[in-house]
Amino acid sequence: MGDIKRTPLAELHEKHGAKMVDFAGWWMPVQFKGLKEEHLLVREKVGLFDVSHMGEIRVKGPQSLPTIQWLLSNDASVLTKGKAQYTLLTNHEGGIVDDLIVYCIEPEEDYLLCVNAANIEKDFQWILENNKGADITNESEDWAQIAIQGPKGVELTSAVFGEDLSSIESFSFAAKTFAGVETWVARTGYTGEDGFEVFVPKAQAAELWTALLEKGAPMGVEPIGLGARDTLRTEKKYPLYGHEINDSTNPYEAGLGWVTKVNAKDFVGKSKIVEQKEQGLARKLVGFKMLDRGIARQGYQLLSFDNKELGEVTSGTPSPSLNENIGIGYVLKEYAELGTEILVQVRARQLKAQVVQTPFVK
Amino acid sequence: MRVPEENYYTKDHEWAYVDENTVTVGITEYAQESLGEVVYCELPEEGQKVTQNEPFGVVESVKAVSDLLAPVSGTVIEVNDGLGDNPGPINDDPQNDGWLIRIEMDSEKELANLMRAPDYKKLISEAQS
Numbered sequence: 001m002g003d004i005k006r007t008p009l010a011e012l013h014e015k016h017g018a019k020m021v022d023f024a025g026w027w028m029p030v031q032f033k034g035l036k037e038e039h040l041l042v043r044e045k046v047g048l049f050d051v052s053h054m055g056e057i058r059v060k061g062p063q064s065l066p067t068i069q070w071l072l073s074n075d076a077s078v079l080t081k082g083k084a085q086y087t088l089l090t091n092h093e094g095g096i097v098d099d100l101i102v103y104c105i106e107p108e109e110d111y112l113l114c115v116n117a118a119n120i121e122k123d124f125q126w127i128l129e130n131n132k133g134a135d136i137t138n139e140s141e142d143w144a145q146i147a148i149q150g151p152k153g154v155e156l157t158s159a160v161f162g163e164d165l166s167s168i169e170s171f172s173f174a175a176k177t178f179a180g181v182e183t184w185v186a187r188t189g190y191t192g193e194d195g196f197e198v199f200v201p202k203a204q205a206a207e208l209w210t211a212l213l214e215k216g217a218p219m220g221v222e223p224i225g226l227g228a229r230d231t232l233r234t235e236k237k238y239p240l241y242g243h244e245i246n247d248s249t250n251p252y253e254a255g256l257g258w259v260t261k262v263n264a265k266d267f268v269g270k271s272k273i274v275e276q277k278e279q280g281l282a283r284k285l286v287g288f289k290m291l292d293r294g295i296a297r298q299g300y301q302l303l304s305f306d307n308k309e310l311g312e313v314t315s316g317t318p319s320p321s322l323n324e325n326i327g328i329g330y331v332l333k334e335y336a337e338l339g340t341e342i343l344v345q346v347r348a349r350q351l352k353a354q355v356v357q358t359p360f361v362k
Numbered sequence: 363m364r365v366p367e368e369n370y371y372t373k374d375h376e377w378a379y380v381d382e383n384t385v386t387v388g389i390t391e392y393a394q395e396s397l398g399e400v401v402y403c404e405l406p407e408e409g410q411k412v413t414q415n416e417p418f419g420v421v422e423s424v425k426a427v428s429d430l431l432a433p434v435s436g437t438v439i440e441v442n443d444g445l446g447d448n449p450g451p452i453n454d455d456p457q458n459d460g461w462l463i464r465i466e467m468d469s470e471k472e473l474a475n476l477m478r479a480p481d482y483k484k485l486i487s488e489a490q491s
Binding site: 019030031034035036227230231293294295297317318320347 | 398399401402404420422423424425427446
């Protein structure tokens with residue numbers, strides 16, 4: 001297994017009977033009791049996710065804001081203390097290096113970027129290369145991260161921290177003490193449900209995880225694997241790096257124009273992004289439902305009924321909430337309209353699908 | 363984990379039960395456990411030819427697609443059609459009700475390329491350690 005990384009919670013997961021897999025170089029739980037059951041628990045009650053594999057890059061100093069404004073597509077100048085924002089790290093060709101959340105710890109002084117596990121090294125090098133004089137530190141080794149997600153997520157997290165956390169608004173965060181150390185409690189997530197993501201120093205992670213499981217037992221809390229994390233985000237059509245977006249994706253074709261603030265400022269790749277948009281983007285990311293029986297998977301071709309190649313599937317799965325097979329993919333924009341019927345090449349067969357409104361689950 | 367003595371096994375975790383020239387095929391207990399819940403399966407039609415070690419269908423869990431490999435060459439003479447609507451038996455009872463297809467085998471000689479229970483047990487215990 002070489003130097004596969006373990007989170008501070010890996011041993012607890014193994015004892016809990018998790019099925020563990022190598023995910024982006026990390027030994028992670030993909031499933032505990034069963035993917036569908038875990039998925040529905042998060043939609044109906046509350047679940048815990050070990051997301052300690054995610055990366056944390058700290059950007060500090062008087063040049064911190066100019067640096068992130070240059071690197072990121074969204075406008076970080078609007079962030080006040082304790083606010084967070086979904087944003088993109090773009091490249092010079094107008095593609096996407098990573099998608100991430102930036103947390104404003106102190107305006108114009110201190111920011112935390114929470115990045116994808118698979119991209120930590122790439123992002124860190126990219127940020128160093130394009131730094132405008134900020135102090136950049138890769139703090140990924142210092143932090144564990146636990147997500148508490150579901151309708152009872154706020155109640156459970158409040159119980160464990162011993163105070164009402166409901167005043168922390170969506171896309172806001174606050175420093176809170178647990179077991180004598182400072183943690184960051186953020187009202188963010190990747191499931192579409194209410195709840196928090198808590199940045200906790202590695203040494204206290206197991207204690208926090210155990211406390212959440214114990215306090216949450218009456219609420220029905222269970223640990224949730226990465227498998228359900230993926231089906232939960234797919235039902236909301238949240239992009240996953242390496243699926244919906246990559247180094248050559250224009251943010252507009254991925255439907256990420258809302259975090260691409262071309263009128264607010266200049267940033268890496270902006271001129272290319274605008275140029276491509278003005279020339280007209282050929283494809284668009286859509287959500288679809290399978291009409292025929294079968295599951296669309298990443299890389300499967302999408303076709304029109306007259307056999308024209310429209311694009312490719314980026315994600316596809318049975319939806320545990322809807323009991324239907326859903327998918328996300330790029331199609332030529334003439335085929336992106338809601339209700340359009342398309343075909344998915346599933347091995348030897350062409351199966352009917354229909355472009356539908358997203359998120360799939362409201 | 364149950365590994366019935368009377369069956370033959372492939373390296374890809376299919377079992378084959380031989381009754382004269384008819385070979386009943388399914389996936390093993392080990393295979394269903396590592397796949398997780400099967401949500402979909404695609405099986406051949408009756409009359410279709412299959413070739414030893416080549417895919418004859420797929421089973422899909424929420425997360426993964428796995429090829430089903432034919433343990434012997436021959437002609438498909440029966441398909442467990444109910445699995446199309448409800449693949450549940452593949453997980454619940456993979457070695458009985460969850461059988462997939464029956465093949466009229468071309469040549470008994472191919473059975474020599476398959477494992478018997480003791481070797482298969484060794485294979486899965488090595489895979490688990």
